[in-house]
Amino acid sequence: MSTVVTSQDTRPARGPVGELFLGGGRARRLTWLAVGAVVLLSAVRVISGEQALTSSSTISAALLLAVPIGLAALGGLFSERAGVVNIGLDGMMTLGTWGAGFAGYQWGWGAALVGGLLFGALGGLLHAVTTVTFGVDHVVSGVAINILAAGVVRFLSELYYTDNPAGGGVTQSPAITGDQPDFSIPVLSSGPDLLGDLERQGWFLVSDVAGVLRGLTSGVGLLTVLAVLLVPASYLLLWRTAFGLRLRSCGENPAAADSLGVPVYRLKYIAVTTSGALAGMGGVFLVFIAGIYREGQTNGRGFIGLAALIFGNWRPGGLAAGAGLFGFADALQLRSRSAVVALFLLVAVLLAAVAVWQAVHRHAVRAVLAAVVAAGALTGFLTIDELAPGLVSFTPHLTTLLVLSLASQRLRPPKADGLVYRRGEH
Template sequence: MALGTAQAGDATTVPVPPRRRRVPGWARGVLWAVGIIAVLSTASYLTGVNTLTSTNTAQTALRLALPILLAALGGLWAERAGVINIGLEGMMILGTWGAAWGAYHGGPWLGLLAAMVFGALGGLLHAVATVTFNVNHIVSGVAINLLGLGIAKYLSTLIFQPLSGNPRQSPTVPVFDTYSATFLSDWLRDLENQQRVGISDAAGLVDGLVTGVSPLTIIAILLVPVSYLVLWRTRFGLRLRSVGENPVAAESLGVNVYAYKYVGVLFSGALAGMGGAALVLLQGGGGYLENQTNGRGYIGLAAMIFGNWRPGGLLGGAALFGYADGLQLAGGGKAVLALLYGAVLLLVVVVVVQLIRRQWIAAALGVVGAGILYWIYWSNDSLPGDLIPYTAHVVTLIVLAAASQRLRPPKADGARYRRGEGD
């Protein structure tokens, strides 16, 4: 039988369409990174705002992306086990308090461990409510958020107020040391100072990623491939994901559904607690502060959804939101306006691609979006100061709206389950 055909009976053959070769995920990630650097470089050149690709912006973005990344990984572990974790924000809050308490008594490593324990306790409470008692996952998550905030306030008043004199913050605690790849950083800094279009922009962004890096930063980034390998390349991960896709079928194959759901949510809480620790134990932190998370647990959940419940995708989402947050701190209103110009350029590319694919409606929506963003850029010299701190939140809404058509959550995510219900 010839290649590309299938035999039907003894006399006829039916042509089989060739299978499309999928581009590996890592290759798509590299292509996206190159494309985004090209867009930022072009926007920086055309607007004259060098902050878009500066070392300072990249450093700030990396620091702000870490809590979002860790919260997103926490959401991934829970939801791949079939449990919606809206309570990431509350678990992060518990993590911030635990990190400050542990670091005050034993240094940053003890602070990190305490943050994971406090976050995991929040995850345990969520698992008891949703897995054992079948409480609605959204209701339980909201309750965890409120409870985490209340517990942190109570403990701060009880323990930190006698030490700092302020019930809303802890005394200053030690943070992780930072390290730099000195020779590489010096070379990249020279390239950045040469102001070559494209080359200097890429050098500035990369320099920010290899300068002033803490051990917690390295751990958080390594957790992305580790999560992928565990969840997609091990028997344990296959069973945990099967629980999130079809718990009745998993139970029929001898999988302890309750145990795997508990493990997923406990890991979720510990990772969210690590996200809280990143706010306390990195340079620029140095202690617990009330409302320190500022909604980053919710943004982490959005990054996970943007990444389509995949580790590589949520890494891109966390980088995007962290960059938007870091840019407004490093460059202010003019830098955010320049980012809008870069978004216009990106939308132009998207429109061209949609036209090639003959996706007329998507192309028309892209044209409308690009027109609105360009009008905002053209009609303003700088954005109002009251709006700038919400840059990351606005980006979250826009990105989720754009990505909503391609999302594929686990099939049993949020579904109630009782042992033996499939018999």
């Protein structure tokens, strides 16, 4: 009679929190990255004395400003994962703002959401027709949609808003009727203001964590919650379903996907139309912030969303982090001109870490370049008290350029992204 010896794992079982911090894989890395970001921000806040860096008002504004950028980036994710470059995200957002303004002033915030989604989807459908059916270069089509959208919304505004009894004019709609519901997360934001009390103490890390939690959980709008939930939902749809696998195969190798029976053209149409709808939803959010449609309301946020998508390496979690970074920079420049100077210290620390990383991996040129820029950022922090208004307003765009330059070393776009596909030609 033989004896079978089995090995058993004698390590103690980990709970969900233990898995986040001690487990392996992406979840552990993202958790430690988030913890490190809060610790670094707290240290910069203490050194610089700029309380606005982690105040609840700044975090709340950052979330508000990050949502339209994140929605545009999500739209770009669907399109580019199917192999269609979408430069026209800003134009689709513009269409979404007009659709939201038109429907919102007549039937309320719910109709504004539907109107923005429909107008954005129409822009995406036009992009799909030109690129997928007629084989127009993706970049040319996207630029044309951006130009066309600006002209279309001006024409529609002149048609519907001139001499409108409800108000409005050539460059804006009447005010939207009704407000979207908002709420605060129980325990964290109800009852005694425990988080507010902790935030006002100014303690290292504890007050900063309290400020971040208070900003993320108080007075959150329904559309904000929906936008945040779309990030994990998009990941599950694209990476955990058969539909997502087929859609991504269209962006990697459409000829191979076609040979296996995947309806490549249909999936590209679905992806690009969905892309436009999500960008239009970002436009709806801008209208909700202002309570009205205004011409030029996107202010280039569609392009920043595209940059967030590239920074996030065409992944939902990465683009959410990119949108959050750009939203934070935008919120900080609105809150305090002096607090923006503290970003120089943050940039100096980050670039110093990049320089060390590049030096360890024997990339001498990159290491020296990062170290030089880090020294310049540190010099700016030590010598500048307050930036000029023009430079302060340019902070989000400067952050976009800097982040893209740092992230460009490990990018991996879909292999067939931007290629015109014709059945039987590959």
